[in-house]
Structure formats: C-alpha cells, structure tokens
Amino acid sequence: MELAHLAAFVAVAEHGGFSAAAEQLHLTQPAVSKRIAQLEASLDARLFDRLGRRVLPTEAGHLLLPRARQLLADAEHAQRALRELDLDIGGSLRLVCSHHIGLHRLPPVLRKFGERHPQVELELRFLDSEQAWQEVLHGRSELALSTLGPATPPLQATRLWHDPLCFVAAATHPLAQRKTLALTDLSTHPAVLPDPGTFTHRIVAEAFALRGLPLHLRMTTHYLETIKMLASVGLAWSVLPQTLLDRSLRVLPVRGVKLSRDLGLVAHTGRTPSRAARAFTQLLRHYAD
Missing domain, CATH: 1.10.10.10 (Winged helix-like DNA-binding domain superfamily/Winged helix DNA-binding domain)
Structure with missing residues (x-):
C-alpha cells in the first residue's frame, strides 16, 4: 500500500x-x-x-x-x-586528528562545537596523518583531520587550510650564517625530518629529487615538536610549518623553492554522515582559510 x-x-x-x-x-x-x-x-x-x-x-x-x-x-x-533531527543533535562522533592540527588548528573548533552541541559524545584520537586515513578507510573513525595527500576513492579529501613550510635551523647552524642559500647548500648538511612514510617527508624529498640532489638524514621522527627541538639545538636543519616557528629557530633563505602542504578533512564516500559529523563539517568550514 x-x-x-x-x-x-x-x-x-x-x-x-x-x-x-x-x-x-x-x-x-x-x-x-x-x-x-x-x-x-x-x-x-x-x-x-x-x-x-x-x-x-x-x-x-x-x-x-x-x-x-x-x-x-x-x-x-x-x-x-x-x-527536526538537526534541531537537537546528539549521538556520537569518532574523530581522528594529526598532532599538529590538534594543537594548532582544532582548539577553537572544538570549543565552539562543544558549546553548540553539548549532547554529542566526541571520541577524539591523535594519530599520524597516514594512520588517520586508514582509520577512516576501515570505518573505525567517521572523520579525520590531517595533512592531505593524494586521495583516491572511497576516501574524499577536503582542503581546509594552506600550510606553508619553511626551511629552518638554529641560529648557530652554519647554514644560518648565509644570506642566501640553494637546495644544493642544504644537501651538504644533514637534516632531521618526519618519517619517510609521511606526506610532509615526501614533499621535501621530491623537491630534492627533482633537482637530482641527495637528501642526507641525521634522523627522523613522527612529532614536529620533537623535530623543532632537535633543529633548535643545532643538530640539523629541518622543514617546519610557519605555525611552529619562534625565536629558537631561524628561517633559512633558500631561493627558488617554496614548499607547502594542505591540511583538511578526510571522509569515506560510502558512509552516510551522522548528524554530528554534518554539524562538525559545517563548523570546520567557518574556520578554513
């Protein structure tokens, strides 16, 4: 009937x-x-x-x-x-986020979301971007906030923030004494970078590979804050987002090279978004670049 x-x-x-x-x-x-x-x-x-x-x-x-x-x-x-579903949003939202976005982009979003939708039970975990993508791919998290790499179905990536990257070193590092530099100069000194499997490492490695230059690594680690500390004590040069820079580091004047990455939202195209996920996504757009 x-x-x-x-x-x-x-x-x-x-x-x-x-x-x-x-x-x-x-x-x-x-x-x-x-x-x-x-x-x-x-x-x-x-x-x-x-x-x-x-x-x-x-x-x-x-x-x-x-x-x-x-x-x-x-x-x-x-x-x-x-x-009337959207008038009283509740339920739960499983969100996974990279450490960098969690520290430098997410706080105002979480504060506003909690004020608007106090009934939502938010489950937030911090993982590397590549792991975050896997969590969404296998349905263990509904959304991910991460560095964006090439997205292929069933994952969909939405750019929210442009994140410029800077070559940096301690003020006492030999490279910091130069008024102008090229990647050739950096290739003769060791670097400390994110792990090779990360999107950020690939960005740096591709810049050197395009010019046929070697990239000498002193060490790698997952955490940008740790990389910042290692570079600030003069151990090696590095590449870091502008949001992490302070007086402990000096930006190296590398000519002819501008590196950046995109940060944003990753979702599964085969998953119907929950009310909480739709509300969170809508709020994120207000804080995008």
Missing part, C-alpha cells in the same frame, strides 16, 4: 465523494479515482459503493479506515522527526 493511495482513500471516505476529495488533495477527480482503483486492486477488496451521487465505504472500507488514518499519522510523525 502506498501512502498516496491511503490518503486518497481517507479523503474520499471523509468527504463522501471523489470531487470533494480531489479538491482537498489538489488533484483531478480521475487521479483520485485511479488511486482508489489501484488501492482496491492491491488489497483485492472493494472499498466503496457508488449509490447515485453518494459514495459509501464497504465493510472492507470501514475496516481499513481507522488503520489508514493511523498509518498516515505515523508517516507524518516520522517525517516531522526527520525534519
């Missing part, structure tokens, strides 16, 4: 005729007659007797009428509940 057919049946029963029912439903009389005929065919029962100009429910019609009214009321309540 279709709701449209039931609505036509109730209208005819309540108004005692097809013309009045058609007027109420904003349909033509033939359209109402067709719906009643289709309903009778589906139920294999005659629902109305036509007595001259009068239309009266049969015994089957009387039996169906209260149930049809209840079905239509239930459908209306369900539609209203769906329309």
Whole structure:
C-alpha cells in the first residue's frame, strides 16, 4: 500500500465523494479515482459503493479506515522527526586528528562545537596523518583531520587550510650564517625530518629529487615538536610549518623553492554522515582559510 493511495482513500471516505476529495488533495477527480482503483486492486477488496451521487465505504472500507488514518499519522510523525533531527543533535562522533592540527588548528573548533552541541559524545584520537586515513578507510573513525595527500576513492579529501613550510635551523647552524642559500647548500648538511612514510617527508624529498640532489638524514621522527627541538639545538636543519616557528629557530633563505602542504578533512564516500559529523563539517568550514 502506498501512502498516496491511503490518503486518497481517507479523503474520499471523509468527504463522501471523489470531487470533494480531489479538491482537498489538489488533484483531478480521475487521479483520485485511479488511486482508489489501484488501492482496491492491491488489497483485492472493494472499498466503496457508488449509490447515485453518494459514495459509501464497504465493510472492507470501514475496516481499513481507522488503520489508514493511523498509518498516515505515523508517516507524518516520522517525517516531522526527520525534519527536526538537526534541531537537537546528539549521538556520537569518532574523530581522528594529526598532532599538529590538534594543537594548532582544532582548539577553537572544538570549543565552539562543544558549546553548540553539548549532547554529542566526541571520541577524539591523535594519530599520524597516514594512520588517520586508514582509520577512516576501515570505518573505525567517521572523520579525520590531517595533512592531505593524494586521495583516491572511497576516501574524499577536503582542503581546509594552506600550510606553508619553511626551511629552518638554529641560529648557530652554519647554514644560518648565509644570506642566501640553494637546495644544493642544504644537501651538504644533514637534516632531521618526519618519517619517510609521511606526506610532509615526501614533499621535501621530491623537491630534492627533482633537482637530482641527495637528501642526507641525521634522523627522523613522527612529532614536529620533537623535530623543532632537535633543529633548535643545532643538530640539523629541518622543514617546519610557519605555525611552529619562534625565536629558537631561524628561517633559512633558500631561493627558488617554496614548499607547502594542505591540511583538511578526510571522509569515506560510502558512509552516510551522522548528524554530528554534518554539524562538525559545517563548523570546520567557518574556520578554513
């Protein structure tokens, strides 16, 4: 039984005729007659007797009428509940985030989200960007905030922030004494960088590979804050986001090379976003570059 057919049946029963029912439903009389005929065919029962100009429910019609009214009321309540979903957002949201974004981009977003949607149970974990992508891919997290690499279905990446990268070293490092530098100069000194499997490491490595230059690594680590400390004590030069720079580091004037990365949101295209995820995504866009 279709709701449209039931609505036509109730209208005819309540108004005692097809013309009045058609007027109420904003349909033509033939359209109402067709719906009643289709309903009778589906139920294999005659629902109305036509007595001259009068239309009266049969015994089957009387039996169906209260149930049809209840079905239509239930459908209306369900539609209203769906329309009101976003008015009271609750549930849970599993979010995974890179350490850097969590420290430097996420705090104002989390603060505002908590104020707007206190009923949402937020499960937040911090992982490297590449691991974060795997969490979304395998359905263990609904959203990820990370450095963006090449995204292939079923993952979809949305850029939120442009993140310039700078060549840096301690003020006492030999490279910091130069007024101008090229990648050739950096290739003769060891570097400390994120692990080779990270998107950021690949950005730096590709810049050297394009110029046929070696990249000498003193060590690698997952954490940018640790890299910053190692570079600030003069152990090696490095590449860090502008948001991490302070007086402990000096930006190296490397000519002809500008490095940057994109930060953003990763979601699974095959997953229907929860109300909480939709609200969080909408809020993120207000804080994007």
